[in-house]
Amino acid sequence: MSNYFHQGAACPLAVDNVDTDQIIPKQFLTGVSREGFGEALFYDWRYREDGTKNPDFVLNKPQFNEASVLVAGHNFGCGSSREHAPWALAQFGFKVIVASSFADIFYRNCINNKLLPARVTANALESIQQSISDSADSQQARQISVDLKNQELILANGEVFSFELAFSDREQLLNDNDFIGMAEQYADAIDRYEDSRANDAPWFMPQSFAV
Amino acid sequence: MGMTLYEKIYQQHKVATMNDSTDLLYIDFHFIHEVTSPQAFAGLKQAGRDVRNPVATLATMDHNISTQNRRIDGAGDVSRQQLTALKQHCDEFRIPLLDITHRDQGIVHVIGPEQGITQPGMTIVCGDSHTSTHGAFGALAFGIGTSEVEHVLATQTLPQQRAKSMKVQVDGQLPAGVTAKDVILAVIGKVGTAGGSGYVVEYCGEAIESMDMEERMTICNMTIEMGAKAGLIAPDEVTFSYLEGRPRAPSAQQWHRAKARWKTLKSDADATFDKTVVLDAGSIRPQITWGTSPEQVMALTDRVPDPTQFDTSDLQRSVADALHYMGLTPGSALQDYPVDVVFIGSCTNSRLVDLRQAAAVVKGGRVAPHVRALVVPGSAQVKREAEAEGLADIFKAAGFEWREPGCSMCLAMNDDIVPAGKRCVSTSNRNFEGRQGRMARTHLASPAVAVSAAIHGYLSSTPLVSGEGLI
Numbered sequence: 001m002s003n004y005f006h007q008g009a010a011c012p013l014a015v016d017n018v019d020t021d022q023i024i025p026k027q028f029l030t031g032v033s034r035e036g037f038g039e040a041l042f043y044d045w046r047y048r049e050d051g052t053k054n055p056d057f058v059l060n061k062p063q064f065n066e067a068s069v070l071v072a073g074h075n076f077g078c079g080s081s082r083e084h085a086p087w088a089l090a091q092f093g094f095k096v097i098v099a100s101s102f103a104d105i106f107y108r109n110c111i112n113n114k115l116l117p118a119r120v121t122a123n124a125l126e127s128i129q130q131s132i133s134d135s136a137d138s139q140q141a142r143q144i145s146v147d148l149k150n151q152e153l154i155l156a157n158g159e160v161f162s163f164e165l166a167f168s169d170r171e172q173l174l175n176d177n178d179f180i181g182m183a184e185q186y187a188d189a190i191d192r193y194e195d196s197r198a199n200d201a202p203w204f205m206p207q208s209f210a211v
Numbered sequence: 212m213g214m215t216l217y218e219k220i221y222q223q224h225k226v227a228t229m230n231d232s233t234d235l236l237y238i239d240f241h242f243i244h245e246v247t248s249p250q251a252f253a254g255l256k257q258a259g260r261d262v263r264n265p266v267a268t269l270a271t272m273d274h275n276i277s278t279q280n281r282r283i284d285g286a287g288d289v290s291r292q293q294l295t296a297l298k299q300h301c302d303e304f305r306i307p308l309l310d311i312t313h314r315d316q317g318i319v320h321v322i323g324p325e326q327g328i329t330q331p332g333m334t335i336v337c338g339d340s341h342t343s344t345h346g347a348f349g350a351l352a353f354g355i356g357t358s359e360v361e362h363v364l365a366t367q368t369l370p371q372q373r374a375k376s377m378k379v380q381v382d383g384q385l386p387a388g389v390t391a392k393d394v395i396l397a398v399i400g401k402v403g404t405a406g407g408s409g410y411v412v413e414y415c416g417e418a419i420e421s422m423d424m425e426e427r428m429t430i431c432n433m434t435i436e437m438g439a440k441a442g443l444i445a446p447d448e449v450t451f452s453y454l455e456g457r458p459r460a461p462s463a464q465q466w467h468r469a470k471a472r473w474k475t476l477k478s479d480a481d482a483t484f485d486k487t488v489v490l491d492a493g494s495i496r497p498q499i500t501w502g503t504s505p506e507q508v509m510a511l512t513d514r515v516p517d518p519t520q521f522d523t524s525d526l527q528r529s530v531a532d533a534l535h536y537m538g539l540t541p542g543s544a545l546q547d548y549p550v551d552v553v554f555i556g557s558c559t560n561s562r563l564v565d566l567r568q569a570a571a572v573v574k575g576g577r578v579a580p581h582v583r584a585l586v587v588p589g590s591a592q593v594k595r596e597a598e599a600e601g602l603a604d605i606f607k608a609a610g611f612e613w614r615e616p617g618c619s620m621c622l623a624m625n626d627d628i629v630p631a632g633k634r635c636v637s638t639s640n641r642n643f644e645g646r647q648g649r650m651a652r653t654h655l656a657s658p659a660v661a662v663s664a665a666i667h668g669y670l671s672s673t674p675l676v677s678g679e680g681l682i
Contacts, residue, residue, distance in 0.1 A: 016529060017404055017504055021643045026624045030275060030289045032249035032296045034357075044645045049631070075405035078438060079643060080622075081340040082247065083356035101405055104374075104440050105340060109356035166372060168233040179358060180260070183366045186235055189227045190368060193237050203461035203469045204239050204333065206266045 005116065005148035005173065006095045008068030009139045012132045013058060018072060019079035020106060024088040037084055038091030059092075063137055069144045071128055072099040076117075077106025086113045096146055098153065098163070100125045111169045112179060116146065118153060118163035131155055148174060213479025215376045216443050217411040220351040220476070224334050226368055236371045239333040241268040241363045242319045243306070245275050245297040246624070247338030251361035252300040263367045265305040269328065270297060272311045273318045275624045278587050278614040281312050286625035304364070317590020317616045320344040320558040324428065325592055327457025331446035331473040336363055341558050341640065342441075343434040347427035348454070349446035349476045351411070354435065374440050375485040377410040378478075381418040383492040390568065391426035392560060392638065392657035394418065394490075395433040396498035396508045402488055404506040407439030410486065413478060414444050418492035424453040425564035432559045433640050436505040445477040499545065499670065500642045500655040502533035507642075511660060517541035536644055537652050538634070545670035551633035553584040553665035554647075555611075557621035560638035560658050561589030566597050569658035570605045572666075578610035579668025585612045585627065587619040611665070623647045636664040 028040040045057045053060045059067075070089065076099040077085060086109045089097065096116045110117040120128070128144075135141030135156070145154040148170060153161045165173075172179070183190075198205050214222070227235045243251075248270070255262070262268065272294050277285025284291040294311065301308040309316040315326065320341055323329040331349035336342060338360045345352035359369055379398055412434050419430065427444050434442030451470055454460045461469040496510035507530070509516065518530040518541065534541060539548070555561070555569050566588065578584045586606045588594040594616055597603050603613050620627040621639035629635045629651035638661050642653040654670060664670055 016525065019504075019641075019643045021622075021641070021646050025645055025649075026622050029246050029624065030293055032293060033253065034250045044649055049649065075408065075438065078404060079340065079641060081338055081342075081354035081356055083250075083338075083358060086356075101408055103405070103438055104408060105354050105356060105435075109358070112356060112358035166232045168230050168370070168372070171230070178258075180258070180362050180365050182229070183235055183362065183368050183370065186227045186229075186368070189235070190237070190366065193226045194367075197237070201332075201469075201472060203330070203465045206240060206264070206328075 010069040011064040011067030016073040023085040037088035041088040078103040124161040213481035242337035270308040321589035327460035344432040346431040378484040381416040391429040400508040407437035552635040554620040556587030557639035572662040576666040584665040
């Protein structure tokens with residue numbers, strides 16, 4: 001079994017401030033399930049107005065159709081809290097997003113969906129982008145291995161770049177813990193908190209709201 | 212050492228320490244709507260979990276509804292399915308719902324404050340990034356994703372990592388005709404769209420303290436647009452008088468005790484902020500965005516920027532791309548550009564005070580013949596009050612469409628869409644590419660500037676400033 005969290009070919013999207021409206025436009029938020037978002041990823045960039053694919057967009061280029069690591073820009077995922085954005089990225093096939101910064105809510109949504117938001121320095125990002133661009137036609141040369149325990153990205157050319165990740169986020173990605181189950185272990189503490197709150201600040205405890 | 216307001220609220224809500232970097236925080240109140248909740252309910256059912264405290268959540272229909280009528284299928288069948296799912300889930304899990312015909316229905320971040328649910332010192336979450344709005348009351352309020360919606364429904368808590376603190380101080384008094392929307396756009400222009408990332412922002416200073424609650428909500432609403440987690444304003448007498456007597460505010464017998472507690476909710480004099488940003492209120496002019504990010508903003512009287520004047524090649528490229536998308540020429544004046552659509556509404560600017568500001572600018576004018584202009588009140592209550600005051604009549608007489616409450620053209624999930632290539636002046640909060648419709652061009656501005664644009668028919672040049680606003 002591999003020691004790596006993920007190994008896969010990278011795809012460059014060297015655009016800063018990519019917002020969640022671009023990642024998954026609002027007309028695709030009307031469903032009630034978590035499925036079916038991959039085809040709508042970057043819809044306005046991937047498709048022309050007549051519905052045909054835009055051949056100039058990076059994800060439509062044949063050499064990138066197996067990519068599972070998206071190397072983005074600065075402030076990736078800004079805007080709305082829609083978790084549909086990481087759903088779309090994951091369902092398209094991405095396992096890792098590399099950027100020099102992520103919007104806070106998007107970052108959290110990624111962690112909760114086992115999608116790694118790997119935050120690197122601006123200089124490191126530039127080097128990674130350059131390396132991918134230089135080897136655009138070779139999937140093997142664009143391979144990135146992700147060592148989650150040591151928080152390192154290992155490029156095919158041997159270059160190694162560290163990325164930032166909070167301890168608890170790393171644990172959540174490494175382990176198959178039930179996100180809600182973790183909090184349910186503190187059920188007694190939650191009960192105690194509510195009891196003390198009811199005495200200390202009763203106006204905070206919501207009463208039945210007759211609507 | 213002293214504590215910031217954020218640190219106080221965070222500390223007061225800590226249920227447990229989960230590990231070195233994460234605490235379990237108690238969530239006092241949770242708002243949900245039709246778009247980001249269905250999958251959360253599905254997750255609960257799949258895991259066989261119940262909602263821990265149904266009355267600590269309130270549901271409303273707002274994002275995906277028609278603003279032309281109150282039919283559940285008014286925005287189409289796909290929308291109807293989502294709205295029906297919300298109703299079924301609320302029935303099943305005993306969650307109160309303000310459905311499309313309810314007298315208190317409205318945009319989620321409008322109804323919370325007007326009902327008195329939003330109170331100082333609370334923690335409030337919603338599957339919507341503009342939850343930061345509620346921070347105007349000195350509540351720690353932030354947007355969450357659907358997995359976290361499910362977590363709050365199941366446990367009434369959320370794992371959290373402590374954010375850094377930023378102080379944004381707006382000193383002095385605002386010039387006549389300059390609004391809260393202009394202030395927050397100026398702040399975002401200075402801090403940048405990612406400058407607040409990892410921070411909770413506290414707004415202070417004379418200009419902030421002199422604002423009414425609706426204006427403070429506009430400020431906190433757009434905190435997310437600079438990347439920050441939440442925005443806060445310390446509660447004061449303005450806050451208390453707004454809340455007193457509202458349906459869900461503390462009862463008369465608890466009021467004095469609550470108010471005494473709320474008065475302690477301010478940053479200590481010796482509190483340390485990780486970052487401080489200071490603006491001079493007197494130098495702020497009416498603002499309008501020129502690009503495809505809220506940070507790409509300028510004074511209404513300035514000229515469209517030239518990409519070559521920016522420092523780095525990356526910035527030059529992104530500015531050039533934005534100008535190309537927006538159809539603007541570097542160095543040109545805004546009065547050269549005709550407007551096609553004007554939208555007054557959204558959780559940023561759809562409250563009664565906003566509509567009063569807008570109506571004051573109409574002053575007997577008429578919407579230009581080539582402009583389609585909509586006014587969408589933020590809630591059924593705002594709509595009733597605006598109609599009772601005669602504001603609706605002013606708008607209708609001037610040629611504005613007077614709509615039912617909802618999110619509408621802010622995110623264009625329903626049928627309120629800006630056509631491709633058309634230019635919209637909008638009182639909403641985001642001007643991203645395609646936000647209001649594929650290839651739509653959005654300029655964010657205050658209600659006063661938006662009305663001025665609707666009447667002049669152009670991205671107005673130097674507006675005349677009067678005591679009542681812009682004309």
